[in-house]
Amino acid sequence: MALAKRIIPCLDVKNGQTVKGTNFVNLRQAGDPVELGKAYSEQGADELVYLDITASHEGRKTFTDMVGRVAAEISIPFTVGGGINELADVERLLNAGADKVSINSAALRNPNLINEITNHFGSQVCVVAIDAKETEEGWYCFLNGGRIKTERTLFDWAKEVCDRGAGEILFTSMDHDGVKNGYANQALARLSEELTIPVIASGGAGRKEHFCDTFVEGKSDAALAASVFHFGEISIPELKFWLKNEGINVRI
Amino acid sequence: MEVAIVKYNAGNICSVINALKRLGIEPILTDEPDVLRRADRVLFPGQGEAGSTMTYLREHQLDRLIKDLKQPVLGICIGQQLMCRHSEESDTDCLGIFDVDVVKFRPHKHEDKVPHMGWNTLNNLKGDLFKGLQENDFVYFVHSFYVPVNPHTVATTDYILPFSAALQRDNFYATQFHPEKSGSIGEKIIKNFLDLTV
Numbered sequence: 001m002a003l004a005k006r007i008i009p010c011l012d013v014k015n016g017q018t019v020k021g022t023n024f025v026n027l028r029q030a031g032d033p034v035e036l037g038k039a040y041s042e043q044g045a046d047e048l049v050y051l052d053i054t055a056s057h058e059g060r061k062t063f064t065d066m067v068g069r070v071a072a073e074i075s076i077p078f079t080v081g082g083g084i085n086e087l088a089d090v091e092r093l094l095n096a097g098a099d100k101v102s103i104n105s106a107a108l109r110n111p112n113l114i115n116e117i118t119n120h121f122g123s124q125v126c127v128v129a130i131d132a133k134e135t136e137e138g139w140y141c142f143l144n145g146g147r148i149k150t151e152r153t154l155f156d157w158a159k160e161v162c163d164r165g166a167g168e169i170l171f172t173s174m175d176h177d178g179v180k181n182g183y184a185n186q187a188l189a190r191l192s193e194e195l196t197i198p199v200i201a202s203g204g205a206g207r208k209e210h211f212c213d214t215f216v217e218g219k220s221d222a223a224l225a226a227s228v229f230h231f232g233e234i235s236i237p238e239l240k241f242w243l244k245n246e247g248i249n250v251r252i
Numbered sequence: 253m254e255v256a257i258v259k260y261n262a263g264n265i266c267s268v269i270n271a272l273k274r275l276g277i278e279p280i281l282t283d284e285p286d287v288l289r290r291a292d293r294v295l296f297p298g299q300g301e302a303g304s305t306m307t308y309l310r311e312h313q314l315d316r317l318i319k320d321l322k323q324p325v326l327g328i329c330i331g332q333q334l335m336c337r338h339s340e341e342s343d344t345d346c347l348g349i350f351d352v353d354v355v356k357f358r359p360h361k362h363e364d365k366v367p368h369m370g371w372n373t374l375n376n377l378k379g380d381l382f383k384g385l386q387e388n389d390f391v392y393f394v395h396s397f398y399v400p401v402n403p404h405t406v407a408t409t410d411y412i413l414p415f416s417a418a419l420q421r422d423n424f425y426a427t428q429f430h431p432e433k434s435g436s437i438g439e440k441i442i443k444n445f446l447d448l449t450v
Contacts, residue, residue, distance in 0.1 A: 003411060004371040004390060041435065046371055072270050077392060077433050097266050099433065121263065122299060124367055124394045167369070198365055221370070251371040251390040 004251040005215045005243070006046035006222035007236060008200065009229045011036060013082075014053050016062040018230075034069045040229070041076050043236040046251055048074070049102065049170075049224060052082030064096050071097020079127055087116050094121060102170060104129040105143045108150055108157070111164060118165035127200075128161045129170040130154065132187075139187060146174050154187065155194060162195045169195065170224065172202040180206025180228070185218035192219035200224055208239055212246050253446065256291035258318065259283040261308040262298025262330055271432035271442055285317050293324050293446060296331035297432070299394070302354070303342030305330060319347055324448050325424050332419060332426035333397060341397050349424050352402040357412055367396040368411045372429075374418075378406040381418065381425055383444050389437045391417070391429040399428065423450075 012019040017031040037048050050070065052063040060083060067080055080093050081102030090101050107114055107128050117126045131142045132154040139154035158169055171191060173184030183204040192199045198221035201214040205225035214220045228234045240250045255272060257265060259281045272279045272295075279295070280287060288294055296318065298305070309315045318325070318335075327335045334346045339354035346354070357366045371390040374382070393409070399416040401408055407418035409429070419426045425445060431438035 002372070003368065006370055071267065072273065075271060075274065075433065075435050075439060094263075095266075097270065099264070099267070122301075124299070124369060167367070193362070196362075196365060198369060221365075 002249055003221075004046070004249050005220075006200075007044070007211070007240065007250065008047045008049055008222055008224040009040045009045050009236070010049040010051060010202070010224050010226045011230075012051050012053050012226070013063060013066065015059055016066050019053065033066055034073055037070055037074050037078070040236065041074050044240055044252065045076065045236055046222070047076060048078040050078060050080045051102075052080070054083070064092055067093055067096040067098050081127070081129060086113070087120060090117050090121065090125075094125065100125050100127050100167070102127040102129045104131065105145075107161065108141060108143055108152065111160065114161060114164040114166050118167070123165050123167040123197075126166045127168045127170055128166040129172065129202075130158060130161070131172045131174055133174040134184075134187070142174060155190065158191055158195060162197050166197060168198045168200060168221075170200040170202055173204065177203030178227075179204060182206070182210040183214040183218055183220070183223065185214055185220075188214060188218035188220050192221070198222065205234075208234060208242050211239060212243060212248060215243075215248050253277065253293065254291045255279040255293045255295065255446070256288050257281045258288065258294065258296045258314065258331075260298070260305060260312070260314060262300035262305050264299045265297055267430070267432045268295060268297040268328065271439065275439070275443060275446065277446070283312055283314060285313075288317060289321065291323065293326070294318075294321055295326050295328065296335070297326075297328035298330050300330045301341060302330065302333060302339040302344040302346065302397070306334060306339075306344050306346055309334070309347075315347055319349060322423060324445060324450065326445050327424070327426035328432070329395060329428060329430060332399065332428050335419070335424060335426050336399055339397060350399070350402070350404045350419050350421055350426070352399055352404065352416075352419075354397050354399055356397050360412060364412045367394055368398075369394045371434075372409050372411060374407045374409060374429075375414075376405070376408045379420055380448055381420065381427075381441060381444050382407060384440055385437065391427075391431065391434040391437055391441075393417075393429045395428060 201220035409417040
């Protein structure tokens, strides 16, 4: 056996509640991020990602409290992201019990933040999320949830992120995200070949086959998805059994 | 049951505290020699770097204390590595409870990414720590250094090469993986440790 490919549900959280609705499992409180995470964990999710999409200061406090509750109740690793701008944010979230933090725009604005996080807390703690879009001149990175284009190209930035000590890269193709037509496997395979750290595929999951494709063609180490899980279009146990039959090493 | 966790300068102790609380145990996080000696079980968990953690243990006279403990002791991750003889990380002399040296993973091919991070399987399970588990059960790992297979090995995992996923000698138990982050399988292992007959 070898290291398993990971399946990671992503939960968007606003003011302490999950945003994307769910008609999935029989939760007492469908909007409770802790209950939803627990359900995913019991179904065989390998990790969880919680993204804070709250803009306000009070929202941050609510999110940190939620991280504490997740840590108390859930026994698999989880990553938190959203609104992390400085080392103090990282420290606050790790102290609350998060296993890893994911940084995105803050890393593009201040790349040294990656070094600071890894020097203080270790590489394994630091996930760098990259939102990128393919243009006629190649792949470019975007800031602020895809609203602002930067001059950085995907592959150069990913290499720099890796050299600065990040533990993992979470790559979202903006063209594939939400379309449910599969992950950006060509770009993912190139990232995986060029980098020495794990790559998490994000954006594009619509069918079971897309997960298999990203592990095989995209050479991804993990696949993240949100709506297909939240809306019950794909159930994690079913997905994992299917992947296992396809010859993918997954944890069952 | 009184369960003590060794307080030192390693990170990520709170997930172990949470895991014990889920089993109805309120652990004591302490570096008080008397409390550690008196506890029914001692856990020595954490993530960290061998050199600085070992220096801290020596400065606080916790090195001798841990070695002399008589109750079941469970080292986790860096805890396991510190219980060995020597670590290649910062060329560090460790506690010497297990007569084996810790070495760094050397990738054979590009896919061998270091750190070894994620879920991998347990094999060649031996002893009460793994009661009720099956070969190929998955647990969660995050590490760049490993303990080679040796006479103290009670479970192996294969990544780049087969290495020690767990060790045991007398009352000393240790896991390279994180039982506190390994779902229901990990919970079973922690419960087995608490249920050991002394």
